[in-house]
Amino acid sequence: MKKLVNSLLFTLLLTLLFNVVEQNLIKAEDKKQINVATNAEFGPFEYKDGNDIVGIDIDIAKYIVDKMGADINIIDISFDALILELKNHTCDFAIAAMSKNDEKENSVDFSDPYFIAKQDVILPIDSEIKSPGELNGKRIGVHLGTTGDSYCTNNFKDSEIHRYKNGAEAVMDLVNGRLDAVVIDDLPARMLIEKNNRSVKKMDGHLFKEEYRIVVPKGEIELLYRINTILTEMKSTGKIDEIVEKYTKESSKSNNSLINQIYNNLIYKERYMGIVQGLITTLKITVVALIIGLILGVATALIKVSKDNNLLMKFLNIIANTYLSVIKGTPMVVQLFVIYYLILGSSGLDKILVAMISFGINSGAYVSDIIRAGILSVDVGQTEAGRSLGLNSRQTMMKIVFPQALKNSMPTLCNEFINLLKETSVAGFIGIMDLSKAGEVIRSQTYEPLVPLLSVAIIYFSITQSVVWLMSLLERRLRKSDMR
Amino acid sequence: MICVKNLKKSFESSQGTIDVLNDITTNVDKGEKIAIIGPSGAGKSVFLRCLNGLEKPTSGEVFFNGQCITEPGCDMNIIRRQIGMVFQQFNLFPHLTIRQNITLVPTTLKLKSKDEANEIAESLLKRVGLLNKADSYPAQLSGGQKQRVAIVRAMAMNPKVMLFDEPTSALDPEMVGEVLSVMKDLANDGMTMLVVTHEMSFAKEVATRVLFMEKGKIISDDIPEHLFNKSDNARVREFLSKIL
Ligand SMILES: Nc1ncnc2c1ncn2[C@@H]1O[C@H](COP(=O)(O)OP(=O)(O)OP(=O)(O)O)[C@@H](O)[C@H]1O
Numbered sequence: 184m185k186k187l188v189n190s191l192l193f194t195l196l197l198t199l200l201f202n203v204v205e206q207n208l209i210k211a212e213d214k215k216q217i218n219v220a221t222n223a224e225f226g227p228f229e230y231k232d233g234n235d236i237v238g239i240d241i242d243i244a245k246y247i248v249d250k251m252g253a254d255i256n257i258i259d260i261s262f263d264a265l266i267l268e269l270k271n272h273t274c275d276f277a278i279a280a281m282s283k284n285d286e287k288e289n290s291v292d293f294s295d296p297y298f299i300a301k302q303d304v305i306l307p308i309d310s311e312i313k314s315p316g317e318l319n320g321k322r323i324g325v326h327l328g329t330t331g332d333s334y335c336t337n338n339f340k341d342s343e344i345h346r347y348k349n350g351a352e353a354v355m356d357l358v359n360g361r362l363d364a365v366v367i368d369d370l371p372a373r374m375l376i377e378k379n380n381r382s383v384k385k386m387d388g389h390l391f392k393e394e395y396r397i398v399v400p401k402g403e404i405e406l407l408y409r410i411n412t413i414l415t416e417m418k419s420t421g422k423i424d425e426i427v428e429k430y431t432k433e434s435s436k437s438n439n440s441l442i443n444q445i446y447n448n449l450i451y452k453e454r455y456m457g458i459v460q461g462l463i464t465t466l467k468i469t470v471v472a473l474i475i476g477l478i479l480g481v482a483t484a485l486i487k488v489s490k491d492n493n494l495l496m497k498f499l500n501i502i503a504n505t506y507l508s509v510i511k512g513t514p515m516v517v518q519l520f521v522i523y524y525l526i527l528g529s530s531g532l533d534k535i536l537v538a539m540i541s542f543g544i545n546s547g548a549y550v551s552d553i554i555r556a557g558i559l560s561v562d563v564g565q566t567e568a569g570r571s572l573g574l575n576s577r578q579t580m581m582k583i584v585f586p587q588a589l590k591n592s593m594p595t596l597c598n599e600f601i602n603l604l605k606e607t608s609v610a611g612f613i614g615i616m617d618l619s620k621a622g623e624v625i626r627s628q629t630y631e632p633l634v635p636l637l638s639v640a641i642i643y644f645s646i647t648q649s650v651v652w653l654m655s656l657l658e659r660r661l662r663k664s665d666m667r
Numbered sequence: 668m669i670c671v672k673n674l675k676k677s678f679e680s681s682q683g684t685i686d687v688l689n690d691i692t693t694n695v696d697k698g699e700k701i702a703i704i705g706p707s708g709a710g711k712s713v714f715l716r717c718l719n720g721l722e723k724p725t726s727g728e729v730f731f732n733g734q735c736i737t738e739p740g741c742d743m744n745i746i747r748r749q750i751g752m753v754f755q756q757f758n759l760f761p762h763l764t765i766r767q768n769i770t771l772v773p774t775t776l777k778l779k780s781k782d783e784a785n786e787i788a789e790s791l792l793k794r795v796g797l798l799n800k801a802d803s804y805p806a807q808l809s810g811g812q813k814q815r816v817a818i819v820r821a822m823a824m825n826p827k828v829m830l831f832d833e834p835t836s837a838l839d840p841e842m843v844g845e846v847l848s849v850m851k852d853l854a855n856d857g858m859t860m861l862v863v864t865h866e867m868s869f870a871k872e873v874a875t876r877v878l879f880m881e882k883g884k885i886i887s888d889d890i891p892e893h894l895f896n897k898s899d900n901a902r903v904r905e906f907l908s909k910i911l
């Protein structure tokens with residue numbers, strides 16, 4: 184079902200990676216541990232249950248790895264990044280409800296199919312639409328980057344295609360009347376319809392079918408052969424049917440009162456723990472990034488306002504200017520990808536550490552501007568007084584100008600902290616379970632977006648408001664010297 | 668003590684270069700109190716600022732105790748410790764208490780221990796009647812009090828010369844007196860002083876010499892009795908008649 188949409192970012196990264204990253208191929212068989220990449224956002228094939236990654240694909244992968252006599256290590260990353268991980272050889276194979284297409288065939292190899300998925304159409308309960316032909320020209324919701332997405336894009340040329348990261352959100356929009364139909368895999372479709380059986384229905388028949396395959400790095404013939412052998416065995420012994428059965432039966436109560444939704448999304452299976460841990464991760468990343476940002480920001484600001492004209496300062500100035508324009512001229516997500524995949528791609532650093540560094544580098548550029556403006560806002564008379572008493576320019580900066588600049592910049596720095604906190608919500612793109620991602624994961628498990636979305640929003644809001652409040656306290660204290 | 672030779676200063680601006688100081692030559696001996704007067708834009712401030720290197724002369728030389736301070740190799744930071752300066756806008760450090768304002772530089776430069784600096788600060792503050800304000804912040808003081816602190820801050824460095832650039836111009840009239848009396852006090856102690864001022868009373872009573880500047884030149888260098896009563900210079904008489 185999932186297929187890569189030809190995103191610009193992806194192509195860029197792929198080409199860069201192709202040239203930059205060169206790693207030796209280590210045969211899967213020689214290892215004790217086999218790394219399997221997935222994107223745990225597509226229940227029931229792969230999703231998070233509390234802290235565990237589970238699903239049909241995961242059980243199949245576990246069975247295969249077990250047959251190979253190795254231990255499994257599951258890597259959860261964004262769908263867009265799966266192919267990159269394979270090319271990077273940071274995983275041995277990927278299983279994520281992926282189907283074959285020409286674009287991908289050039290860079291990776293596919294196993295035999297292990298599952299045939301059908302794309303279904305979900306309609307409002309009172310919809311008049313009866314056949315696929317009538318969908319053209321209608322507003323259609325799809326799961327971003329999936330085969331449903333590209334099928335609809337190619338076949339329903341007159342339609343507005345709305346792309347969602349999550350099937351439940353698409354159905355929510357369908358219920359709210361923003362869409363005329365939602366196209367999605369039959370298994371999630373079944374659950375979504377169950378959840379919303381008073382407002383939506385399934386269109387008779389399937390839109391089309393597709394085959395899910397395991398993906399291995401290009402040229403891994405031996406590995407591919409072993410996977411295919413095990414898959415054949417699993418199909419003939421009924422193992423795959425058994426696994427599918429297990430995950431589709433474990434369906435849900437279709438009572439969606441608010442109390443029930445709260446129970447289901449937060450309390451059942453201790454799902455709130457995911458949010459708590461996400462919150463901790465978000466705070467960790469934000470605080471460390473802020474510290475890195477402050478150090479970088481203050482350093483570049485001091486370089487930029489320095490009046491020394493020696494060669495070293497000129498050189499540092501060029502570096503500082505390049506840093507500032509590159510960071511302010513590109514989106515955070517792109518910076519995160521570039522640092523994660525290209526610059527620190529082969530460093531083996533922990534994802535969270537990489538995120539801290541990336542957000543810190545990003546924030547530093549903005550902090551730099553804030554501090555610089557703060558320094559420039561200090562009256563020249565202050566510098567002159569310092570110099571006339573015999574302090575040198577560095578001492579004057581450190582003892583007289585900078586403390587005042589910092590104080591003047593406090594409110595703006597506080598805003599930057601809030602921005603940074605919110606910005607870290609893109610950490611999920613490299614598979615970090617931050618607060619936003621934790622909410623997304625619950626949504627993908629329960630197919631009920633309301634409670635997870637609101638919980639996450641309320642938490643972000645409470646943190647930002649506390650920061651604002653703390654800041655006003657601090658400002659009142661700092662303003663002591665301005666009061667008569 | 669200070670010896671100025673052929674001092675010239677010009678600024679580049681969009682209208683071309685403007686000559687602000689035009690060939691100034693003069694001497695200041697130890698213990699002299701010099702008032703510098705003249706119309707606005709004459710270059711009085713720039714002249715004063717050339718003496719402690721806040722402004723770099725375009726050409727000419729300034730000697731301080733025989734040392735040429737306008738040549739490139741001279742360490743101005745050491746020279747400036749010996750030349751106190753008081754500004755029109757006080758320029759106290761708003762983030763520090765009065766005590767810290769005074770002790771910051773002596774302690775930062777490790778000229779004095781914290782205790783020594785503190786002792787000096789307190790005795791100087793006592794002299795100007797502001798000891799009770801030692802732990803206030805500048806924003807809590809009146810203009811006259813701020814300027815007295817600024818003088819104390821400069822004095823705490825134990826300078827050999829004091830430069831004042833219109834020290835009373837930013838003050839409400841009722842506060843001018845308290846600052847002038849501190850300056851008179853200093854003068855009586857034998858401090859060498861250069862004071863740019865519009866306070867003719869100060870020039871009359873305290874100054875031993877009055878320099879009249881106009882268009883970047885010293886056009887009159889006279890003792891006050893002569894200058895104020897029967898100056899030979901028509902421009903000086905015209906200027907004085909306007910402001911007296
Ligand atoms: N940094 C500077 N750049 C350009 N021109 C300047 C600069 N500083 C001073 N000037 C010019 O030099 C001239 C003399 O300035 P200065 O401040 O010395 O005058 P002043 O005699 O002190 O006048 P006032 O009594 O108004 O303070 C003025 O025309 C002023 O515009």
Ligand SMILES: [Mg+2]
Nearest residue numbers: 711712713833
């Ligand atoms: Mg002036």
